[in-house]
Amino acid sequence: MRIGVLTAGGDCPGLNAVIRSVVHRGVAAHGDEVIGFEDGFRGLLEGHVRPLDLDDVGGILALGGTILGSSRLERARLHEAVEGARQLTTAYGLDALIPIGGEGTLTAARMLSDAGMPVVGVPKTIDNDICGTDRTFGFDTAVTVATEAIDRLKTTAESHQRVMVVEVMGRHAGWIALESGMAGGAHGICVPERPFDPADLVAMVTERFSRRKKFAVVCVAEGAHPAEGTMAYGRGAVDQFGHERFFGIGNRLAAELESRLGTEARPVILGHVQRGGVPTPYDRVLATRFGWHAVEAAHAGAFGTMTALRGTGIERVPLAEAVAELKRVPPDRMREAESVF
Amino acid sequence: MRIGVLTAGGDCPGLNAVIRSVVHRGVAAHGDEVIGFEDGFRGLLEGHVRPLDLDDVGGILALGGTILGSSRLERARLHEAVEGARQLTTAYGLDALIPIGGEGTLTAARMLSDAGMPVVGVPKTIDNDICGTDRTFGFDTAVTVATEAIDRLKTTAESHQRVMVVEVMGRHAGWIALESGMAGGAHGICVPERPFDPADLVAMVTERFSRRKKFAVVCVAEGAHPAEGTMAYGRGAVDQFGHERFFGIGNRLAAELESRLGTEARPVILGHVQRGGVPTPYDRVLATRFGWHAVEAAHAGAFGTMTALRGTGIERVPLAEAVAELKRVPPDRMREAESVF
Amino acid sequence: MRIGVLTAGGDCPGLNAVIRSVVHRGVAAHGDEVIGFEDGFRGLLEGHVRPLDLDDVGGILALGGTILGSSRLERARLHEAVEGARQLTTAYGLDALIPIGGEGTLTAARMLSDAGMPVVGVPKTIDNDICGTDRTFGFDTAVTVATEAIDRLKTTAESHQRVMVVEVMGRHAGWIALESGMAGGAHGICVPERPFDPADLVAMVTERFSRRKKFAVVCVAEGAHPAEGTMAYGRGAVDQFGHERFFGIGNRLAAELESRLGTEARPVILGHVQRGGVPTPYDRVLATRFGWHAVEAAHAGAFGTMTALRGTGIERVPLAEAVAELKRVPPDRMREAESVF
Amino acid sequence: MRIGVLTAGGDCPGLNAVIRSVVHRGVAAHGDEVIGFEDGFRGLLEGHVRPLDLDDVGGILALGGTILGSSRLERARLHEAVEGARQLTTAYGLDALIPIGGEGTLTAARMLSDAGMPVVGVPKTIDNDICGTDRTFGFDTAVTVATEAIDRLKTTAESHQRVMVVEVMGRHAGWIALESGMAGGAHGICVPERPFDPADLVAMVTERFSRRKKFAVVCVAEGAHPAEGTMAYGRGAVDQFGHERFFGIGNRLAAELESRLGTEARPVILGHVQRGGVPTPYDRVLATRFGWHAVEAAHAGAFGTMTALRGTGIERVPLAEAVAELKRVPPDRMREAESVF
Incomplete structure (x- = not known):
């Protein structure tokens, strides 16, 4: 043939x-x-x-x-x-x-x-x-890369009593967020299939802090989105040329959590490292x-x-x-x- | 409960x-x-x-x-x-x-x-x-550890025009040998389920050398065994105290291949690194x-x-x-x- | 004692x-x-x-x-x-x-x-x-994490004929950018110690494309900055609440290169994964x-x-x-x- | 030029x-x-x-x-x-x-x-x-491969209350044993530069067991050797063809420790994985x-x-x-x- x-x-x-x-x-x-x-x-x-x-x-x-x-x-x-x-x-x-x-x-x-x-x-x-x-x-490679990142972020979150928001790939489906979140032991997982309410994440972090676990890691798929009306931080901002420039859900969620919790919350956007390499x-x-x-x-x-x-x-x-x-x-x-x- | x-x-x-x-x-x-x-x-x-x-x-x-x-x-x-x-x-x-x-x-x-x-x-x-x-x-971890070893051994085999025999775990079933062999691109895979004839491996290596691919990697499960009468090297040897000391299939197969091919063949026995760790x-x-x-x-x-x-x-x-x-x-x-x- | x-x-x-x-x-x-x-x-x-x-x-x-x-x-x-x-x-x-x-x-x-x-x-x-x-x-751990990321990004850049801009840590000194850039084979390295001109990077990418190497990776320290007057994209943008929100050098440089080259240029901001973990x-x-x-x-x-x-x-x-x-x-x-x- | x-x-x-x-x-x-x-x-x-x-x-x-x-x-x-x-x-x-x-x-x-x-x-x-x-x-790569192996072996040693003997490369100098032993937290390190007495290792393991640390890892360079007269297990054994077949120091030391301690001691010979690959x-x-x-x-x-x-x-x-x-x-x-x- x-x-x-x-x-x-x-x-x-x-x-x-x-x-x-x-x-x-x-x-x-x-x-x-x-x-x-x-x-x-x-x-x-x-x-x-x-x-x-x-x-x-x-x-x-x-x-x-x-x-x-x-x-x-x-x-x-x-x-x-x-x-x-x-x-x-x-x-x-x-x-x-x-x-x-x-x-x-x-x-x-x-x-x-x-x-x-x-x-x-x-x-x-x-x-x-x-x-x-x-x-x-x-998929397994992407999950592995994302999990290794969560593993690393956890120690920093714990040492600094901080919330980390990790944005992973997944525009329409949350498989990477689900499996890397489970494998990395993330405390919250947000997927496109289910709109989330930031208030639930705030409650989870607060509960952890009350148990003296003073850190948390949230794993969010790039396509995850808040339920309508639950989140203040929007996508857009306007730069000096009048162009709109966008923030992804990871950046927005970290900003939202930091502002609601009064605790440091840092975003990490893994991006293309999940789709290349060995x-x-x-x-x-x-x-x-x-x-x-x-x-x-x-x-x-x-x-x-x-x-x-x-x-x-x-x-x-x-x-x-x-x-x-x-x-x-x-x-x-x-x-x-x-x-x- | x-x-x-x-x-x-x-x-x-x-x-x-x-x-x-x-x-x-x-x-x-x-x-x-x-x-x-x-x-x-x-x-x-x-x-x-x-x-x-x-x-x-x-x-x-x-x-x-x-x-x-x-x-x-x-x-x-x-x-x-x-x-x-x-x-x-x-x-x-x-x-x-x-x-x-x-x-x-x-x-x-x-x-x-x-x-x-x-x-x-x-x-x-x-x-x-x-x-x-x-x-x-x-299992996935064991396969990953074994594959990483094969990846490393391949470059050395190639640089030195040498045969490498990697013995992986699997006493009764050859799953680790099969999947790490496939993932690592081993040129021969021996499993307990199918007795092997060293002559087939000799033929494979010879064929590769004739195509100017002057190296080969063989992945062998610890429980693999030669078909009866096909292999000269035995398991046992006797030490200075008269105690029997045993050689596993990896060591035996490397000795057998080296002696038949007249080309360096080195065994690597991965052992317990396959069953511990993260x-x-x-x-x-x-x-x-x-x-x-x-x-x-x-x-x-x-x-x-x-x-x-x-x-x-x-x-x-x-x-x-x-x-x-x-x-x-x-x-x-x-x-x-x-x-x- | x-x-x-x-x-x-x-x-x-x-x-x-x-x-x-x-x-x-x-x-x-x-x-x-x-x-x-x-x-x-x-x-x-x-x-x-x-x-x-x-x-x-x-x-x-x-x-x-x-x-x-x-x-x-x-x-x-x-x-x-x-x-x-x-x-x-x-x-x-x-x-x-x-x-x-x-x-x-x-x-x-x-x-x-x-x-x-x-x-x-x-x-x-x-x-x-x-x-x-x-x-x-x-430092060695941070360089290792950054290099692994560059290794992965290179294959994607090459498959898609794309420019990748990797932002690594280093606010005042460019050691991580220098060593991970060298180890990962980045085609451009920008450090805080030496203001850069985006035009030089544009020239480098153009030269590569002319040699049919249709991709490039630029490694930039978070503290690197363009020489005065050489870059259009600014740091700030204003969100719907009138708050300023900032873009780091990685995001800005990718936008600048994409706009000047007419070729896709994607930013990856490694962030805190460089400072945690094993x-x-x-x-x-x-x-x-x-x-x-x-x-x-x-x-x-x-x-x-x-x-x-x-x-x-x-x-x-x-x-x-x-x-x-x-x-x-x-x-x-x-x-x-x-x-x- | x-x-x-x-x-x-x-x-x-x-x-x-x-x-x-x-x-x-x-x-x-x-x-x-x-x-x-x-x-x-x-x-x-x-x-x-x-x-x-x-x-x-x-x-x-x-x-x-x-x-x-x-x-x-x-x-x-x-x-x-x-x-x-x-x-x-x-x-x-x-x-x-x-x-x-x-x-x-x-x-x-x-x-x-x-x-x-x-x-x-x-x-x-x-x-x-x-x-x-x-x-x-x-050297750094070899140490990294050896250390990853020790990391993995430690968890198995601990779970099974066992001694692990890891043989690493180094015929004339013990640098790999020294640094991978330190990095992996080995409890004993043997190098060619200093003949060792198995009795010292026996004492170390015994002391650990008495502190309820019921496992130990020993890292030994392939070129390390016992001080004269301190070790019973020899190098040679004779196979069925009358050929001498040799055991390296890792195998010998594990046999020696097991026999003296009455505790399982397993050898792992890392071999050529230390010299190939990325x-x-x-x-x-x-x-x-x-x-x-x-x-x-x-x-x-x-x-x-x-x-x-x-x-x-x-x-x-x-x-x-x-x-x-x-x-x-x-x-x-x-x-x-x-x-x-």
Whole structure:
């Protein structure tokens, strides 16, 4: 077979491990020819493509980023790709295309598949918010980076009798906040799925201080937001040019807590360190398995699917199912994190 | 309720996270009283017990080891415990006992349960070989430690054109070897489930050298063994006192490969570093969830069960099911690891 | 002897290692009695003191933060302490006081010493800006945390053809920016010692892009500032309450570069993760040696000094010398970092 | 100038950082031409050489191993090189050769220099045993790996009331044992510089157990040895083929302690994980500075020297001084490590 592979969307630890695995399984086990499109779908449209042989993927298993580059595709160009799906398939002589990406990429993959391109998707998101799979690679690494930060912040909070507000990634789903908050022993966790009331955090901190635990750590997802009318600090401020400049929820919440508690509250915004660098062993294994099974799916002609972790096995899930909705943190997972002191 | 907790068997990262979670959920959410038995079942038999309150579990979430101590119980004493199960329950006023341990401990737990003690088990093993649960805590940490070692060894192997043989834990099951081997990109993986032939490894190394990849890393579980008659190097040697002294499979395999290949082959035996120290975030979350759900199971009267990870949720599994057999690496998981170059 | 110890100022990895070492050397080798003052000089003034025996310092070698707590002392209270130096010494029966702290603390230590208190200081700052010693403990840990962040950000920058601006600690001296920038391979480094011109960074990025290296990482100390008139983006903005809210140099520089380059430039503000948590082995060794030598200095009657690293040995340096001026990054160290591509 | 660079001897984290720095400083700042000899001096003798340009050293700063390969040179071939020193210099058009290596390599470098080759050495050893420089790169990484292992082993030792014997590298000098032992809080440290008596370790463990600290960790350098007549367990054993097979000091000492104490004592031999993989930030900075200054030394015509860390600066030290003797752990450094409990 002739298999194309591309990576699209935001950076995610494990992308290179998938690419490597596709090449290993395809080239070495099946005698396939593998080609890589550069910078995501843009390479597919513009003909930026290169052969991927065993030597090209040497030493990249633990390498962060993606050797193929990535980009986000504008809607117009996506439609261009969908309309030309059959021609592109023929032009490159593709027997299968394996796009590795998040919700947007998998939606595009589904459209290309419906338009006649033989597609097997591989889900990718540090946010863990794709349906149909128990976990996505990159998530464990993001949680690990965030937890290591919380571990460090706790000792400082305790030594200085201070509140720390850690903002982690997660625009639409709070998985990183939930798991890094649990793993780091955060005393409060705020996720997009459930609007929070700063008064509850104030009560928690006050209660801790009354027990002589004179510090607290709050872990807040970037997409978390206060219930309406519960928070004074707004998002915007206007700079000397009259431009609006925004503060994220971490900065706002720290300011709010400090002003209500009369105790130092410091924000830490982890940002992009959560999405780059060496993947954890968990993510390397999952990414490697996804690549292996994507090639098998291609050889089985199981197009229009994506690889998914279900329990301990890798299964094929229809792309339609994967992109139907976001996978959000359910209430019972939040309950498991509540009894932390 | 009055809940007893104990840790038994080998060290495992995440034990303290379970203890902490039991106390948090029991004491703070349910108003339970929690007591800890020291050094495993021995504390139960000999009355070494202490109250566990919120303050006793402060700061232990990420701490390796177990604040309660651990021990392995002799068979005779186990029978003593089983025969006195009801009396012990009454004497300590136990409404539930939560033993945290591996196969031996869970077998004991089942016997105690059958004898009338209200038991909810929590499975623990770095080896990941307990049935009924997708994963056990401690395993991710062990894999991480082993993978970091392989990462380091690879650069040395490459610089010196050398074969490295890494022996990891896993007496009866090869999960650590499988996953750290995959994550570290080992070129050969040997597990107890499948006797290996050194000739296959010799062929793999030779093939690599012929492609100018002049190094290789082999990851071997301590319980792996050669197919009968395939290996010259034996286990034993006799020292100056006439005592037998043993060499593990890592040392033997390195000697065998070096002698057959005429190329340097060095063994590294990772040993106990795999079972101690700070648990990974993954293990902290799993351990915390297990503790939370064990308390809920106790309150639900679901005795004779253990907590188990199934997909993304924590379920209750009969202890009988958990200890029926060991969970071994199935052939299809081994196949996923074969296409590595 | 009766030796008092206290920790003052900002959190710094290694504080507990010093405390432990003072107790080990004092109690076990010399038969001293060691007492700890809580929350820095405040404990000395307000009588919050506790005995420190071998058991009290068990397990704290690698623990971040300080078991004694810390605080910053107001000037008025410092003068109170200085005026009462002899009475305090007598009241506590102190034969020596070992304050562990940064420039402010060592200045206070010097004043107390001049006023008759038997003081041996131990220098502490993650910023590495204290004169008289080659290095301070805490610095290596801060550099390590910052470097790990840069390592992760680089892969994301490269995958997305983006500029990353990493703001690290260092208000008055750029040591952390210099060493983490060098260790992480940052393409630009901005320190407080040398005002920078954003145009130079724009030129560097442009040159890189022209060589098809389509990403760059800039490491900027929080105290770095643009040369006058070179930067459009200001510090302040006004929120909906009319309050000024400030943006640090990292945010401003990213905005400035993005606007000038027309390329995405993202800020990451590392913040307090640099000053908490487990100290590196380097810092543990240095902190342990400082504690050991501080006790020896006390027994030698070498008051008014602080411990200092000089080459490979620990020496005694007059406190006056240590606080005379800040240790800033000299031009030749900056030159060593310039040839990075 | 035309500058040659090569790496020789055992693997050491930071080698690639030196190579990169030589290229950056040479090519970009001075307009030099840099060439790399493969597999150490062997490449010089056999003409395995390749140009090193800026692109060749992209992304290698944090990479373990050496992109040039390494080897140990037999004595005969060294003499061949020395005799042909001038011809080799002319043949390659070398204005300077920068060999990066340990004691053996620097001795060869000195002989080549004496024979007329323009040489500037860069010292390299994880053992830190080269005279003339405060530290060598690679050492900090080795200490960090060893300390992380001790950290992990301590929790297991404590949970199981067990003695752990950790064998670390250091054949002739005990620097790694000293610093990782101090950083990890080992209760006993054995170095080659001072023959030890197992009875002292037995006494230490016994004393700890009597204080209810029922565990101990002993850190022993591979080159440490018992004082004559103090230890029963020998090195050798004879296998089924009549071959002698050897046990290192870690295995022997654990057997000895277990037999004398009647308490479990387990050996862990860290081995090659200490010399491979990602260098710590400290080592990356030191390696980068060494490379930078080696190029400057070449341009200054300061041949016959090596770069050396002295205090905070990099200086030029005659090669003769560097190889005159090994740098051993002095008694006063051992004394600093004695008060550990």
